[in-house]
Amino acid sequence: MSPRHILILGGTTEARELAAALTAHPGLRVTTSLAGRVSRPGAVEGDVRIGGFGGVEGLADWLRAEHVDFLVDATHPFAESITANAVRAARATGVPTVVLRRPGWRPGPGDRWHEAASLEEAAALLPRLGHRVLLTTGRLGLAAFAHLTDLHFVVRSVETPEPPMPPHTEVLLARGPFTPDDELDLMRTHAIDVLVTKDSGADATSAKLTAARQLALPVVLVRRPPLPEGVDAAPDVAGVLGRLGLGTGVSAPR
Template sequence: MSHRILILGGTTEARQLASHLAARPDVELTLSLAGRTENPLAQQVPTRVGGFGGAEGLAGYLRDTGTDLLIDATHPYAARISANAAEAAQLAGVPILALRRSGWERREGDRWTEVDDAAAAAVALGLPARRVFLALGRQDVGAFESAAQHHYLLRSVDPVEPPLGVPHVDYLLARGPFREADEHRLLLEHGIDVVVCKNSGGEATYGKIAAARALGIEVVMIRRPILPTVASAPGVPELLVMVDHSLRPVAERGV
């Protein structure tokens, strides 16, 4: 018996999860990408790109394709997608699991200022001009046009179009993972006073946090949004166990 699984992806864990599940002979897998990255990494599984048209559109897709399990493995800050996924699963009567990567915890020596969103982060930079490393996605950097006195270093996977409307900004195109030693060098070379980022969790982008700690540099950390409550796991191994349990016949689950 074949089980149809839809993974809402875009993260490293989503790719890893898809790779594991694609090797199962009893699984028909589709990996869905939102399309926010212009040149996503090549996937070795059937992939679709683009939105579904909200929760109702996704619910319709789940019904039309006879999907047996929906997995939300999106970025921890993809709150709208996660909310739509939870609602769509309920509308379509399809089980849902989520991969919820654990966030970073403050350690001794960290100088964090925690804020709720990018607009609050721009305010938290203060009035005096500073050299700011914006380690954020393209969708979030526009908020910093209200703090045009600062000199920004903006790192992104794809070019920022249109460019940020501030007089002093340097662009850096790069895709993680980023090692601590390289981040340490980057912060020093650009004379960075403060790092602005999201609490993405995981190891791939933690290097800048460790480097900022070592250099005594402040970090303005955007808190995670509230996500819907669904069955979840913090990593791929744990989620694979949950997937296996979910796909068993009801009589075998002990429920």
């Protein structure tokens, strides 16, 4: 009997944790697919494939050809197009699917948050909030801020950002996690007076919010896109394992 095949669309800490948890179960074949956008991804248990599928039809073809029994989208909360394609391909092929989506951040006492629906909306808020911006929204999308010629940007990214970008931009290439003290030192050293970030929701990247709170800095928080209508979502690895019936005395779905 061939092993039941689970495909994880990965690239996040939760995806790696899920792959490790699933490979510990006998009778499962686990494949993690990485888009290949990061040059040095972390180690992943099980089989790994690199690169896109070629849209909805390409992914659907792969699900059929590789006899995938269950699909888990564990991509970043802002990987909107990947999630949409995954849900459509899974529905087209009848493959059960769940989206592993960590909860978003919530403001606490002392936070000065300004929510934005997009990077463009975030850019529109900045001129009235500060002049020295710490931008931690990733290497893509800087074009939304390119017209802000009177502001100074410190852009922190794991990979080199793609142009166009604001004319007064300083790029810091760094990989977290960072501590609150790290973030306080960064913000003080560069005289940051406003932070722009996406609501990734990860504990490992929340230290910048703690530092901004301690310095009483405004934060522009870009809201994550909504999930496709009707999609099943789990907040953590345990939730996905529950959907698969693992750890509950129930066999994984065929």
